[in-house]
Amino acid sequence: MKGNILWQLAATFASISLVAVGGANAVVPEIHRQVVDLLGWMSDETFASLFAIAQTAPGPNVLVVSLIGWHMAGLAGLLVATLAMIVPACLLAFGAGRLLARLAGATWIAAVQSGLVPIAVGLILASGVVMGRAADRGWLAVAITGGAALFVYGSKRNPLWALAAGAVVSIVAARLGLAA
Amino acid sequence: MTETSGERIRAESSPAPRISRKALFLGFLKIGLLGFGGVASIARHVIVEDRAWLSERDYAAVLGVGQILPGANTVNAAVMIGDRFHGASGAAAAVLGLMAMPIVILIALAALYARFSALPDVRVAIAGTAAAAAGMVIGTALKMARRLKPTRIALLFGLLAFAACGLLQLSLVLVVIVLAPLSVAAAFLERRA
Numbered sequence: 001m002k003g004n005i006l007w008q009l010a011a012t013f014a015s016i017s018l019v020a021v022g023g024a025n026a027v028v029p030e031i032h033r034q035v036v037d038l039l040g041w042m043s044d045e046t047f048a049s050l051f052a053i054a055q056t057a058p059g060p061n062v063l064v065v066s067l068i069g070w071h072m073a074g075l076a077g078l079l080v081a082t083l084a085m086i087v088p089a090c091l092l093a094f095g096a097g098r099l100l101a102r103l104a105g106a107t108w109i110a111a112v113q114s115g116l117v118p119i120a121v122g123l124i125l126a127s128g129v130v131m132g133r134a135a136d137r138g139w140l141a142v143a144i145t146g147g148a149a150l151f152v153y154g155s156k157r158n159p160l161w162a163l164a165a166g167a168v169v170s171i172v173a174a175r176l177g178l179a180a
Numbered sequence: 181m182t183e184t185s186g187e188r189i190r191a192e193s194s195p196a197p198r199i200s201r202k203a204l205f206l207g208f209l210k211i212g213l214l215g216f217g218g219v220a221s222i223a224r225h226v227i228v229e230d231r232a233w234l235s236e237r238d239y240a241a242v243l244g245v246g247q248i249l250p251g252a253n254t255v256n257a258a259v260m261i262g263d264r265f266h267g268a269s270g271a272a273a274a275v276l277g278l279m280a281m282p283i284v285i286l287i288a289l290a291a292l293y294a295r296f297s298a299l300p301d302v303r304v305a306i307a308g309t310a311a312a313a314a315g316m317v318i319g320t321a322l323k324m325a326r327r328l329k330p331t332r333i334a335l336l337f338g339l340l341a342f343a344a345c346g347l348l349q350l351s352l353v354l355v356v357i358v359l360a361p362l363s364v365a366a367a368f369l370e371r372r373a
Contacts (some may be wrong), residue, residue: 017250019250019353020250021356024252028317030345030351033349045307048314049293049297049306051314052309053289053293053306056289056309058214058216058282059215059279059282059286060212060252062251063286071290075287082279082283086251086279089249089251089256090256092249092250092251093260094263094271097242109244110371111364111371112364112367113244114367114371115337115360115365117247117328118338119341119356119360120341121321121324121325121338122321122340122346123342123345124320125317125318125325125346126346127321128314128318128319128321129347130349131317134310135307135313140311141310144308145311145314147315148312148313148318149315149319149322150319151315153319153323154319159320163309163316165312166310166311166313167305167306167309170304170305170311171301174301
């Protein structure tokens, strides 16, 4: 059973890894679709919690995948999921990096970039909306999501402040009986 | 020919400093450790200013290539920078350095969560953090969109990608395979026009 889960983790994240244009944050809707909707591994709420924890740790955003692996199969799951998400993309970067390093600055690279970057941004925005829906537990959650979005959009301060504020505001609201 | 032009390109861009694998590992360890809320800005600081491994222009070129490849941009940059100084073993040292501390911290956080997630305050705090994390991602995307100053076509493809994955919840593989070539082709045509 556990071997089966590890294999599924590897297959799921390796395939996502190769289309993750824009990094892990761009593929959150896909991870959510597979892990919550198709495979039924966890609830919306658990998914949102894991994503939140991953965001509070430093480092690249691929960590949300590590945490899903950990949730499903402990340390082995964490390692398998992380490697599956990172290794294929790293091998591609290694090969393509050597090839493209000589061509950097070539006009076609700039064109490819200007074609891909808008898609990446659209996918990241989609991630935020899917995450917001997963985390939605009433008006307070929506307000926190909106407030955090405004803060990150308008301010150069470390986004971690928005996460901390979200935690504090919800505790205070719950203690005051304002929201569940 | 390739030899001399290679030498010349190298002389024009960053001089290739001698950087040990250990230095690569430690430099990326610092990036991973300090990269709260995303590693992009701290990565630039360490690579260009703090350690002076690459010139600003070279780093921008590495990031540009990293951006057109799948995967986390900083991880791709780590692979390419490690490779530049020490080949495959350098790439491995850089990626391991980048991932080591975040994973250790993540395991600690996950263990804490498993232990305390039954407490009402913790559950509420995590739910609030999750809502804020979603907002953080939305804000980041909007900020990127603002900086890009997209053309109408770029805006269209961005919105299509958003709608397909965010609203219709279509498969990402499908969306990228269909939209990416079209968007790149449109960008080509736009440049020629």
